[in-house]
Amino acid sequence: MSQYFLDLIYTLTNCMSCFPGSPQLKINNRSFKILRLLGEGGFSYVYLVQDASSEALYALKKIRCPFGQESVAHAMKEVEAYALFSPHPNIIHSVDYCVSADRSDPGAKTVYILLPYYRRGNLQDIINANLVNHTKFPERRLMVLFLGVCKALKAMHNYKVQGGPGGANSLNNAKRVRGEAAQADHDAEEEVEQRRGRGQGREVDDDSEQQEPLMDGEVTISQEGVAPGEIRAYAHRDIKPGNIMIDDDGEQPILMDLGSLAPAPTPITSRSLALAVQDQAAEHSTMPYRAPELFDVKTGSTIDTKVDIWSLGCTLYACLVGKSPFEMRSDETGGSLSLCVLGGDWRFPDEGAGGKKKTTNQPGQTEDSGISESIRDVVRKCLKVETSERPDVDELIRIVEGVIEELPEDGSS
Numbered sequence: 001m002s003q004y005f006l007d008l009i010y011t012l013t014n015c016m017s018c019f020p021g022s023p024q025l026k027i028n029n030r031s032f033k034i035l036r037l038l039g040e041g042g043f044s045y046v047y048l049v050q051d052a053s054s055e056a057l058y059a060l061k062k063i064r065c066p067f068g069q070e071s072v073a074h075a076m077k078e079v080e081a082y083a084l085f086s087p088h089p090n091i092i093h094s095v096d097y098c099v100s101a102d103r104s105d106p107g108a109k110t111v112y113i114l115l116p117y118y119r120r121g122n123l124q125d126i127i128n129a130n131l132v133n134h135t136k137f138p139e140r141r142l143m144v145l146f147l148g149v150c151k152a153l154k155a156m157h158n159y160k161v162q163g164g165p166g167g168a169n170s171l172n173n174a175k176r177v178r179g180e181a182a183q184a185d186h187d188a189e190e191e192v193e194q195r196r197g198r199g200q201g202r203e204v205d206d207d208s209e210q211q212e213p214l215m216d217g218e219v220t221i222s223q224e225g226v227a228p229g230e231i232r233a234y235a236h237r238d239i240k241p242g243n244i245m246i247d248d249d250g251e252q253p254i255l256m257d258l259g260s261l262a263p264a265p266t267p268i269t270s271r272s273l274a275l276a277v278q279d280q281a282a283e284h285s286t287m288p289y290r291a292p293e294l295f296d297v298k299t300g301s302t303i304d305t306k307v308d309i310w311s312l313g314c315t316l317y318a319c320l321v322g323k324s325p326f327e328m329r330s331d332e333t334g335g336s337l338s339l340c341v342l343g344g345d346w347r348f349p350d351e352g353a354g355g356k357k358k359t360t361n362q363p364g365q366t367e368d369s370g371i372s373e374s375i376r377d378v379v380r381k382c383l384k385v386e387t388s389e390r391p392d393v394d395e396l397i398r399i400v401e402g403v404i405e406e407l408p409e410d411g412s413s
């Protein structure tokens with residue numbers, strides 16, 4: 001009960017808007033004006049906010065956790081994930097976070113994550129603009145962006161556990177890296193840490209809460225049992241154009257939405273684990289970009305980082321054509337999307353069965369959607385139903401670098 005009143009007081013004074021309707025909120029001692037809604041997902045809203053003192057713009061992700069500790073722990077895994085790969089030029093990092101109690105429902109919490117704001121939007125926004133304006137990505141620029149996403153994935157797929165005592169604990173890493181990121185604001189940060197020790201922050205800093213025994217099939221970003229310096233691979237599991245922001249320079253992609261991150265490989269040792277992983281994929285991995293092995297998880301199989309390589313193939317295709325290859329195919333055939341994915345049934349718009357170019361009404365002429373053969377090959381390599389036939393991220397990077405080298409400068413062909 002006393003904890004509830006502590007939460008309530010903290011909430012009223014620190015985290016939520018003080019007056020209903022006021023577009024202001026405070027996060028760990030900093031005031032922000034809410035400017036507008038940027039986007040929303042299943043349990044979250046993302047707002048554009050402005051620091052009241054510095055006027056800097058940020059994106060604020062508000063994750064509702066209506067089911068108490070379990071859903072808070074899930075949101076906290078996303079917080080940890082933002083710190084895990086920081087700093088990386090192609091992976092989003094968080095600026096700050098806090099957990100707040102819900103005034104009307106004591107069991108419910110809200111996790112706020114402050115993120116850098118990317119004003120150019122994401123790859124899906126560019127795809128939409130291309131469809132409306134009948135324009136296309138310049139191929140070289142697209143492949144440079146694609147290479148940046150591959151590099152972000154390399155950091156995840158080849159992640160090395162940080163060294164030092166406690167280095168094998170992801171939450172410790174998260175705190176350490178976050179501390180580094182906040183050096184410029186050291187005094188304020190120190191006060192925030194003290195505040196966390198006293199009030200609402202206790203919830204997020206309590207390691208025991210993060211280390212509860214795992215249920216069969218539960219996925220965490222824990223690094224237990226992996227020595228510092230050893231590889232602890234992670235799969236993003238929700239690669240899609242909407243999760244790739246464009247940096248303000250317009251050149252670099254920024255991989256975001258780390259809520260689906262999961263350790264890899266995951267050996268599927270039981271039927272219940274297979275179903276748990278399948279359910280998790282249904283919840284977190286967007287269907288048209290989801291790998292076939294996540295639609296029908298087989299006992300005895302292993303789910304690994306190749307799920308992201310598949311999603312990369314779908315993402316590249318969507319940038320070239322406007323839609324995921326399987327959305328495209330199921331629209332064409334009227335068949336179910338999952339059957340198209342499981343059967344690897346997709347093609348480029350100017351191709352017929354067996355990858356042969358479609359003929360036009362003009363005798364001897366074939367259709368041409370203007371996509372370079374070398375780029376088509378990258379898509380083909382990623383979209384192999386058999387996981388062992390897909391390249392790993394290192395091989396993919398080599399292939400993409402080769403493609404970029406051979407492509408003419410945009411606008412010069």
Ligand SMILES: Nc1ncnc2c1ncn2[C@@H]1O[C@H](COP(=O)(O)OP(=O)(O)OP(=O)(O)O)[C@@H](O)[C@H]1O
Pocket residue numbers: 038039040041042043044045046059061115116117118119121122242243245256257259
């Ligand atoms: N840092 C940011 N800068 C600018 N816009 C952002 C930022 N983060 C998120 N957005 C916008 O908010 C939308 C939703 O963000 P995000 O994908 O993190 O939420 P989600 O609830 O996890 O969504 P999903 O259901 O796709 O998993 C994004 O598609 C994007 O348009």
